[in-house]
Amino acid sequence: MRAYRAKVVEPIHLPDRDEREANLESAGYNVFNLDAEDVFIDLLTDSGTGTMSDEQWAAMMRGDEAYAGSDSFKRLQESVDDVMGFEKIVPAHQGRGAENVLYGVLISEGDYVPNNTHFDTTRAHIVNNGGKPVDCPIDVDAEDEESFKGNLDPDKVRELADNVGAENIPALVVTITNNSMAGQPVSVENIREARDVADEIDATFVIDACRFAENAYFVQQREDEFSDASVADIAREELSYADAIVMSGKKDALSNIGGFVGVRDESLFEATKQRGILYEGFTTYGGLAGRDLEAMAVGLREAVTESYIEDRVEQVAELGDLLQEAGVPIFAPTGGHAVYVDAEEFLPEIPREEFPGQVLTCELYREGGVRGVELGEFAFPGEDRPQLVRLCLPRRSYFRDHLVHIAESFEKVAERRDELTGLEVVAEPEMEELRHFSAELEPV
Numbered sequence: 102m103r104a105y106r107a108k109v110v111e112p113i114h115l116p117d118r119d120e121r122e123a124n125l126e127s128a129g130y131n132v133f134n135l136d137a138e139d140v141f142i143d144l145l146t147d148s149g150t151g152t153m154s155d156e157q158w159a160a161m162m163r164g165d166e167a168y169a170g171s172d173s174f175k176r177l178q179e180s181v182d183d184v185m186g187f188e189k190i191v192p193a194h195q196g197r198g199a200e201n202v203l204y205g206v207l208i209s210e211g212d213y214v215p216n217n218t219h220f221d222t223t224r225a226h227i228v229n230n231g232g233k234p235v236d237c238p239i240d241v242d243a244e245d246e247e248s249f250k251g252n253l254d255p256d257k258v259r260e261l262a263d264n265v266g267a268e269n270i271p272a273l274v275v276t277i278t279n280n281s282m283a284g285q286p287v288s289v290e291n292i293r294e295a296r297d298v299a300d301e302i303d304a305t306f307v308i309d310a311c312r313f314a315e316n317a318y319f320v321q322q323r324e325d326e327f328s329d330a331s332v333a334d335i336a337r338e339e340l341s342y343a344d345a346i347v348m349s350g351k352k353d354a355l356s357n358i359g360g361f362v363g364v365r366d367e368s369l370f371e372a373t374k375q376r377g378i379l380y381e382g383f384t385t386y387g388g389l390a391g392r393d394l395e396a397m398a399v400g401l402r403e404a405v406t407e408s409y410i411e412d413r414v415e416q417v418a419e420l421g422d423l424l425q426e427a428g429v430p431i432f433a434p435t436g437g438h439a440v441y442v443d444a445e446e447f448l449p450e451i452p453r454e455e456f457p458g459q460v461l462t463c464e465l466y467r468e469g470g471v472r473g474v475e476l477g478e479f480a481f482p483g484e485d486r487p488q489l490v491r492l493c494l495p496r497r498s499y500f501r502d503h504l505v506h507i508a509e510s511f512e513k514v515a516e517r518r519d520e521l522t523g524l525e526v527v528a529e530p531e532m533e534e535l536r537h538f539s540a541e542l543e544p545v
């Protein structure tokens with residue numbers, strides 16, 4: 102049962118089929134190029150797209166817009182300290198701003214940075230600062246029973262240190278939940294192991310905490326040691342092992358914009374503050390309005406309330422169940438923020454080079470005005486990885502009827518499965534890592 106009711110609503114509109122086809126064509130078969138008003142159900146991301154609470158909106162009116170020493174910043178600081186256990190924070194306009202601030206300080210040319218799996222902006226910021234990102238996930242596949250498929254493999258980090266020298270690994274990152282691994286959670290036990298490895302190789306242990314509350318909920322549900330603990334307590338526990346956190350407020354701070362770095366070490370704090378001033382803004386606003394700081398301060402506290410987080414993660418599971426009932430192959434169990442569909446299994450006739458995930462993404466829009474995102478050969482060219490389509494649920498925004506519509510749209514695509522053809526890229530930007538945001542395609 103939803104643990105909230107609607108107080109402000111936004112009408113949404115399903116363009117008719119002809120319009121949807123014309124929209125797809127003019128978007129170059131890339132749903133990033135669609136106008137949002139032409140999208141009926143938008144599952145592109147859970148980032149900044151959720152619904153804020155009445156308390157958040159009320160707090161925004163209190164926003165202190167002072168350039169320096171803003172009261173709103175103090176409220177954010179208190180909230181981060183209470184909810185996440187970090188006193189020293191540097192605000193940033195969003196998660197990638199925070200990544201640039203922290204990784205710019207930690208990483209030098211030629212360094213290696215292991216992570217359970219790098220999210221794409223993390224990877225890009227490590228590369229941009231001269232580092233080499235290395236994924237060290239545990240080896241699991243969709244069929245395995247493992248409860249924490251997002252875990253880091255500490256032995257892969259040790260092996261990397263043996264190969265490249267521990268002195269060339271300034272930081273070890275663990276991303277919770279593991280967005281690039283189908284939003285799967287990481288256990289507290291694994292976080293403790295990561296802490297140990299970081300100590301062995303003398304690396305700064307960073308947690309990418311974007312979805313720390315969702316991760317804490319999974320820990321409560323699946324890790325015996327924590328079955329009686331509150332999500333709020335688990336959230337503090339899982340983050341307590343980190344030397345630093347990078348946070349996108351657009352996820353588990355339930356806000357439309359914002360982010361921050363949290364650190365413990367005084368000299369790292371000084372260095373991140375200076376870099377923050379250079380790239381983000383003065384240390385008490387970080388590229389944000391005071392009202393945005395307020396929204397995060399309240400949102401963080403809401404994110405770890407039991408009624409909110411249970412509803413949130415269970416809604417994602419509900420979408421997963423509906424899709425499975427409709428015969429759609431998904432990565433199971435579902436993660437915290439999204440359902441990941443296996444496009445190669447759903448559209449076996451379309452070869453990888455013709456982007457089965459992108460075809461499925463386009464067809465979902467054609468059939469139901471639903472916008473998901475491809476995470477396969479189109480987004481990550483040449484990488485040997487599963488061809489997934491991510492259906493991300495914005496927080497507190499959609500209802501069961503919407504989920505049913507999504508599953509029905511898949512059923513309609515399945516009916517036309519044999520008629521579908523692949524796509525080819527006809528225009529792309531210079532930086533291959535960012536191709537999927539703006540490239541254009543055409544049916545082959």
Ligand code: F0G
Pocket residue numbers: 145146147148195196197198220222223276280309311349350351359360
């Ligand atoms: N780290 C992770 C794990 C993320 O998922 C994201 C964003 C970021 C960092 C960067 O944060 O967007 O505020 O700059 N993920 C979004 C997504 C964009 O759709 O998964 P940001």
